[in-house]
Amino acid sequence: MAQAKRVERPLSPHLQIYRWHIPMLTSILTRVTGNGMIVGVFLAVWWLFAAAHSPEHFALANAVVTSWFGDLIFTGSLWAVWYHYLAGLRHLYYDAGHGLDVPTAEKLGWACLIGSVVLTIATILII
Amino acid sequence: MRYLTDRKRAMGKGAGHTGTLHHWSMTVSAVALAFLVPTFLYVFGTALGQDHAGVVETFSRPFPAILTGLTLFVAMRHFAKGSQTMIEDYLHGTKGKMAIIFVTCLSYVTTAIGLFALAKLAL
Numbered sequence: 001m002a003q004a005k006r007v008e009r010p011l012s013p014h015l016q017i018y019r020w021h022i023p024m025l026t027s028i029l030t031r032v033t034g035n036g037m038i039v040g041v042f043l044a045v046w047w048l049f050a051a052a053h054s055p056e057h058f059a060l061a062n063a064v065v066t067s068w069f070g071d072l073i074f075t076g077s078l079w080a081v082w083y084h085y086l087a088g089l090r091h092l093y094y095d096a097g098h099g100l101d102v103p104t105a106e107k108l109g110w111a112c113l114i115g116s117v118v119l120t121i122a123t124i125l126i127i
Numbered sequence: 128m129r130y131l132t133d134r135k136r137a138m139g140k141g142a143g144h145t146g147t148l149h150h151w152s153m154t155v156s157a158v159a160l161a162f163l164v165p166t167f168l169y170v171f172g173t174a175l176g177q178d179h180a181g182v183v184e185t186f187s188r189p190f191p192a193i194l195t196g197l198t199l200f201v202a203m204r205h206f207a208k209g210s211q212t213m214i215e216d217y218l219h220g221t222k223g224k225m226a227i228i229f230v231t232c233l234s235y236v237t238t239a240i241g242l243f244a245l246a247k248l249a250l
Binding site: 031034035037038041042044045048049051052053055058059062065066074078081085088089091092095123126127 | 154157158160161164168169171172173175176179182183186195199202203206209210213237240241243244245247248
């Protein structure tokens with residue numbers, strides 16, 4: 001009786017089985033934006049280091065940062081910052097024991113999605 | 128008679144091992160960042176697109192330099208711990224440990240480079 005017998009266990013539900021809904025989407029986006037922002041941080045820190053290093057190094061970093069590639073990364077990071085910001089505030093609200101019923105959670109999810117786009121556009125317009 | 132209390136035997140046995148402290152430090156850094164980030168976005172956004180002299184001038188002033196350094200430090204600690212949570216979900220055993228060590232070191236190195244640049248620009 002020593003050999004291990006393979007048991008066909010039921011598979012726990014995962015992304016391809018669950019129906020997509022707002023709290024699920026917004027939770028996943030929190031993780032994606034939080035970890036994805038490291039790309040924007042790398043670019044910003046390189047730009048800052050180049051400015052401290054030499055005018056030639058800065059010219060290179062600044063050319064990358066102000067190119068379409070830099071615009072793409074920084075605009076994406078800006079939206080990610082605002083999305084993660086709102087989702088973080090929602091997390092603090094959840095942790096305090098509020099807003100955990102389904103209708104409220106869905107409203108808060110929409111608030112994060114729409115709010116992040118509004119704040120991104122507002123930031124671009126103001127700065 | 129047991130010499131260890133039930134609580135003592137349960138400590139560190141959860142999925143996150145020391146999850147309570149981890150969660151609490153994420154809460155603290157999140158609240159700190161809630162104040163830092165909007166101000167940082169304004170300072171950084173204004174500096175972005177300026178010429179070399181303008182950028183040097185901006186970060187040689189105390190407020191933008193200190194704010195940027197502080198935001199970078201707190202954000203990279205928050206990132207390292209948040210990233211650790213993600214790694215713990217997907218990677219286990221030696222792979223997981225190596226990934227956590229890598230992310231932790233990467234965020235410290237990024238912080239160090241940023242702080243060095245700020246010190247050089249400011250002084």
